[in-house]
């Protein structure tokens with residue numbers, strides 16, 4: 001898993017509520033059984049004229065297409081970011097595009113976990129705090145970059161405003177150290193198998209499909 | 215010693231599946247059943263392959279083809295979705311390689327994941343179940359603890375038979391009173407979401423309870439739980455009762471013989487204790503709920519069929535005001551327009567929300583002896599091959615066809631647009647599905663969510679219609 005320690009970058013405001021994963025990556029852009037190369041299709045319906053992904057078709061109005069936000073790596077969004085479909089393709093597209101952190105008052109639950117799993121940092125702040133950050137960034141996004149320190153779970157703005165955010169300690173550790181959650185769980189294999197043995201007695205009916213081990 | 219507090223239905227299932235409690239307060243939860251589909255399951259399986267891991271217990275893993283596969287008659291691996299064939303073929307190859315039960319294109323058990331998992335009794339009361347699909351919460355209707363996950367989480371469950379979660383908060387929504395005739399679970403769900411917002415259930419496992427729930431049949435309960443995710447809930451769940459037990463009995467994957475006896479005894483304990491405490495409680499009087507339909511681009515933007523399109527000033531919240539303005543613009547509507555004045559170009563009955571036999575019967579009942587309005591494109595896609603067969607047995611396909619509907623093979627079809635088939639840009643579609651997001655059913659398509667009765671009645675008149683107005 002990709003580590004996340006600190007990050008400094010350009011923040012782009014996309015302050016809409018309920019940005020769903022269909023909007024982040026439309027289903028039509030999931031053309032291969034692959035997690036790679038999806039960045040070009042990120043926000044396809046909003047980034048490209050008529051939603052048609054091809055060179056030269058970028059909608060100059062859309063925030064991520066404006067020169068001021070070139071190389072943006074942080075998104076500032078409205079509440080319920082990443083609601084809708086569970087597709088992890090949405091996070092793979094954000095990551096491939098270069099987004100390292102997303103700031104929102106709230107996230108779709110599956111999307112939040114998908115972000116953590118892929119080393120993209122989801123940051124929860126109040127709507128008001130996000131609006132204040134946006135106000136500070138917008139006059140000169142390339143210059144007014146944000147600094148994120150995951151160890152101290154803090155965002156710092158160019159004016160030295162500090163915003164603390166909450167993140168579960170285990171998620172923080174996972175990101176700081178790039179730990180693989182499957183490996184972590186596999187260390188508990190004995191506990192899991194013990195649980196299953198006891199459960200086979202308690203809820204035998206739920207294990208009817210399981211081949212009997214002798 | 216003080217008596218320990220009562221447990222909720224959710225607590226009971228959660229506790230019985232807790233393998234280990236992490237230092238950070240997380241829980242390692244044993245997962246009973248994993249369901250995959252070709253769109254995201256393919257990614258979970260290929261991820262597992264590339265990390266050199268295996269599926270730990272393939273006997274509890276099931277897979278179907280629903281998202282990408284065509285629903286036109288005579289379908290094959292060739293599908294209109296760009297790249298779709300690869301998804302289908304990779305899924306088939308990996309499912310076979312991993313020894314997973316696959317419901318392939320020609321299988322009589324093929325269909326939409328959540329419809330199949332219920333009708334084949336793969337989801338059971340008191341079981342945990344995941345699928346890399348957000349509408350997995352549908353199966354809470356059976357009394358399962360079912361939730362949608364991403365592909366990586368699914369990979370984790372395949373490799374370990376467990377997933378790590380933080381325990382969600384708990385909410386109970388009690389539906390009191392009595393539903394008016396013809397008002398369905400779909401209207402109930404849209405009413406709930408529009409009243410308490412699309413984030414009303416955020417971070418919560420939501421138990422649906424109350425006299426109205428007891429009255430609902432098992433399929434209607436699936437419709438309600440299906441929409442729990444549009445309420446931002448971790449899942450929806452309903453305590454299993456005799457209706458559920460009768461529904462499951464003798465289904466292909468239900469326990470049989472002695473195991474059935476043991477199971478039903480266990481299931482009878484799956485009730486929230488009277489002294490259990492919830493973090494949040496909501497009560498809804500259902501008596502006044504009318505058929506409900508969405509006007510905007512979020513399921514929370516829904517109103518009674520008797521109402522008008524709302525004004526942005528109906529909210530004080532700046533972010534909501536912006537959302538209303540954006541939605542009005544996308545949907546090409548003005549505040550104050552009566553919902554029933556809106557002409558439609560298409561009508562769709564299908565999806566894991568409303569495509570079961572009872573849904574098709576309700577729609578057919580309205581369509582019988584009627585024809586759809588000229589110029590309307592109308593499509594019915596049964597939720598599973600089994601639903602399709604049962605519907606054909608009672609002649610529902612004939613009613614749909616004679617009214618002017620297309621009658622399709624089972625799958626997700628135009629519930630979502632994947633680059634192949636979709637409705638036209640600018641088309642207004644009345645649809646029995648669950649998401650009215652921008653572009654969900656095709657670039658520029660305007661989707662109005664409603665119950666199958668409302669969809670059928672609207673297809674007949676060519677306008678969004680209160681079905682009660684055209685009933686004899």
Ligand code: SF4
Nearest residue numbers: 349565566626629630
């Ligand atoms: S029918 Fe629609 S909502 Fe349901 S699983 Fe398929 S695409 Fe998703």
